[in-house]
Amino acid sequence: MAEDQAQPWKIPPIVQELAAGAHEPPSRYVVRDQDRPAVAAAAAMPEPIPIVDLSRLSAAEDGGGADGEVAKLRCALQNWGLFLEKQKYSNLVNGKEFRFEGYGNDVVLSEDQILDWCDRLYLIAESESRVVGSLWPARPPAFGAVLREYTVRCRRIADVVLASLARLLGLREGRFVGMMNEGVAMTHARFNYYPCCPRPDLVLGLKPHSDASVITVVLIDDAVGGLQVQKPNDGGGGVWYDVPVVPNALLVNVGDAIEIMSNGFFTSPVHRAVANAERDRVSLAMFYSLDPEKEIEPLPELVDEKRPRKYGKTTTKDYLAVLFERFAGGARAMDTVKISTVELDSGTSEDG
Ligand SMILES: O=C(O)CCC(=O)C(=O)O
Ligand SMILES: [Fe+2]
Numbered sequence: 001m002a003e004d005q006a007q008p009w010k011i012p013p014i015v016q017e018l019a020a021g022a023h024e025p026p027s028r029y030v031v032r033d034q035d036r037p038a039v040a041a042a043a044a045m046p047e048p049i050p051i052v053d054l055s056r057l058s059a060a061e062d063g064g065g066a067d068g069e070v071a072k073l074r075c076a077l078q079n080w081g082l083f084l085e086k087q088k089y090s091n092l093v094n095g096k097e098f099r100f101e102g103y104g105n106d107v108v109l110s111e112d113q114i115l116d117w118c119d120r121l122y123l124i125a126e127s128e129s130r131v132v133g134s135l136w137p138a139r140p141p142a143f144g145a146v147l148r149e150y151t152v153r154c155r156r157i158a159d160v161v162l163a164s165l166a167r168l169l170g171l172r173e174g175r176f177v178g179m180m181n182e183g184v185a186m187t188h189a190r191f192n193y194y195p196c197c198p199r200p201d202l203v204l205g206l207k208p209h210s211d212a213s214v215i216t217v218v219l220i221d222d223a224v225g226g227l228q229v230q231k232p233n234d235g236g237g238g239v240w241y242d243v244p245v246v247p248n249a250l251l252v253n254v255g256d257a258i259e260i261m262s263n264g265f266f267t268s269p270v271h272r273a274v275a276n277a278e279r280d281r282v283s284l285a286m287f288y289s290l291d292p293e294k295e296i297e298p299l300p301e302l303v304d305e306k307r308p309r310k311y312g313k314t315t316t317k318d319y320l321a322v323l324f325e326r327f328a329g330g331a332r333a334m335d336t337v338k339i340s341t342v343e344l345d346s347g348t349s350e351d352g
């Protein structure tokens with residue numbers, strides 16, 4: 001506490017208050033020239049982000065033959081690393097819309113760190129033994145019950161998708177879901193609130209990153225766009241594409257842990273959020289992860305002479321620590337576990 005008073009820059013302002021008063025974003029929020037989002041629309045999409053019907057995916061798992069849906073999922077993940085899942089109801093929980101008010105902030109590690117134009121609340125939602133109840137807002141009173149139920153419901157979606165991913169990799173359907181059930185798995189909920197910004201061309205709502213999770217389910221704003229994604233495997237082209245606004249849809253993306261465990265078969269997509277000049281935007285990301293102590297590494301079934309190991313070993317706990325530090329500086333944690341191509345090349349030539 002005393003340290004924070006001596007270093008006031010560690011306590012960033014609430015962006016909503018800045019947005020209410022300021023005409024120009026303060027310099028701490030202004031990103032470097034090369035990182036600025038284009039004011040014009042992002043690049044035209046080479047192909048749309050598919051909408052996958054999860055009930056048909058479950059049918060495929062039960063032997064119900066929905067090969068078209070599985071093919072769509074594979075294509076979505078190969079092209080984008082993510083897909084949209086359209087809900088049949090606009091009200092997600094008990095007939096009530098899921099809405100939340102409340103703010104948090106960036107973790108500030110250095111005085112010259114560029115801050116995101118966003119207030120957020122980041123909570124451990126599962127398992128119960130890890131929940132820090134004192135951090136959960138008391139208002140609205142239903143918050144806790146709704147978040148708990150929402151976490152379980154989204155987990156069901158995550159499980160269906162993970163079963164399909166395992167099948168696409170030629171693994172047992174329960175391979176990933178089983179790992180999620182080992183030890184005490186962890187789910188984080190991040191509520192992002194992006195106040196409108198008079199100069200969206202100068203700031204970022206959320207810096208480019210990929211998620212540390214195994215899998216992420218995002219409730220995206222049903223009216224205001226802002227999420228942008230880079231295509232995996234586009235040769236580092238750095239082109240940003242707008243994720244379209246699809247009312248009543250959830251966005252599902254694979255995270256870094258799946259990229260590592262699948263030995264790079266799936267790519268965890270790099271994404272960011274841009275601010276909007278006229279409208280506030282909200283999103284809620286649910287990050288499903290393994291037990292924090294459990295090791296994450298390429299699954300042995302997916303490593304052989306033809307597919308040399310591409311990633312080292314880590315744990316969710318260590319990886320998250322690296323991720324937060326790297327995120328603050330605008331870098332990717334994934335680079336710390338990737339085995340460099342030079343090592344790979346020498347490895348393969350040694351193997352003959
Ligand atoms: O705001 C969004 O749509 C995405 C949020 C996100 O990527 C995150 O919280 O990790
Ligand atoms: Fe994300």
